[in-house]
Amino acid sequence: MTITFITGANKGLGFETARRLSELGHTVLIGARDPERGHTAAEQLGGGARFVLIDVTDDESVARAAADVQAHEGRVDVLINNAGILGTHVPAGELTGPDALEVFNTNVASIVRVTHAFLPLLRRSAQPSVVNVTSGLGSFDRVHDAERIESRVIAPLYTASKSAVTMLTLQYARALPEIRFNAADPGYTATDFNSNSGYQTVQEGTDAVVTLATEGPEAGTGRFIDRAGTVGW
Template identity: 65%
Template sequence: MTITFITGANKGLGYETARRLVEQGHTVLLGARDPELGRTAADALGARFVQVDVTDDASVAAAVEDVEQHEGVVDVLINNAGIAGAYADAADLTAQDFHTVFDVNVLGVVRTTTAFLPLLRRSSDPVIVNVGSGMGSLELTHDPSRPESSMVAPAYTSSKAALTMLTTQYAKAFTDIRVNVADPGYTATDINANSGPQTVTEGTDAVVALATEGPGHGSGRFVDRHGETSWG
């Protein structure tokens, strides 16, 4: 049975990913910062709650220890936790505003990935799925036909661009693990005040596809719900 750990999974894309993977037979470890919200979500889905705050080294280490004691292995790590950050004019954003976003969207992925590597390497087919965004694509944010081109969110977009590069570097470094980015697309979630035209189910298509595709597929790919696309 595939054991999948998902960060930030008590709501939105993480919750829907957990729901779909439980339905497909995965043992889902639902990671969330808030114990009450996390346990409620896990109980509703038939998952197991594991408390984790991706901005805190000790919390991530405790989550690894929890999984070590219970499952002893992780087959799929889904780095889903992410924030949009402060909604402000670009001229008013401070270095601290950027630090807050990068601490979750980039450094949180580094903390979690590094800590979970030993458990992933016990799997016969280890997989890391980083939940990125077309908002981090130079190509899409310069294409006037795409919604990404009309949005200005310097901290969020630059963090997702950094995550894309981090993924390609991890794919080169961790040759024994498939490491890919999933672009959910413009999906209605809390991060955009539910303004996206896609449902959370549509938004998790790429994440679920990467988590379930099985051995033999490539690493270092950028995948949306329509399939593999350019890094841009």
């Protein structure tokens, strides 16, 4: 039985990923900071899911979540770092240091925080894998392509944070070759994250994440993909 822990799993892409993996037979751990929403999400998925309280921006909360999983499941086979925020909606010239710290703490430092806490659990897996949810908006290749929607989006902190997520994934992959680290771009998907303005369904938006969470070790590490295949860095 594959044990999969997903942060930010009580709604949107995180919940759809949990739903799909649960249907594929994974034991899914719903990581969320809101107990009511987390319990509700786990109940909707049934017996193959369990809620674990976690605030990815808080060291103590992350440590408690890892201890909870240690006490109950004893290992994690797949860690999906999905939690993230867009940040404040102000013009670029009005962004402040605290604005940047909020976005980078949630989108980037949280991956370091959660990965560090869950490494002992991952190392107990025969085939450990980490999937970091990033974005094509963080791809230099895509934001320089005038034919793509990514080239028309102005969101300095979010896009910069997702570039950092992708590079962090590659660096972890090289530093820890015994664990597979890969990055997934969901694409422009209709969720409350973008006021449901995306052109993809949540199922389409989770295709790349589910692929990385279910493929074998022969598929490799240090990759950046979307539902169509490899994404240019």
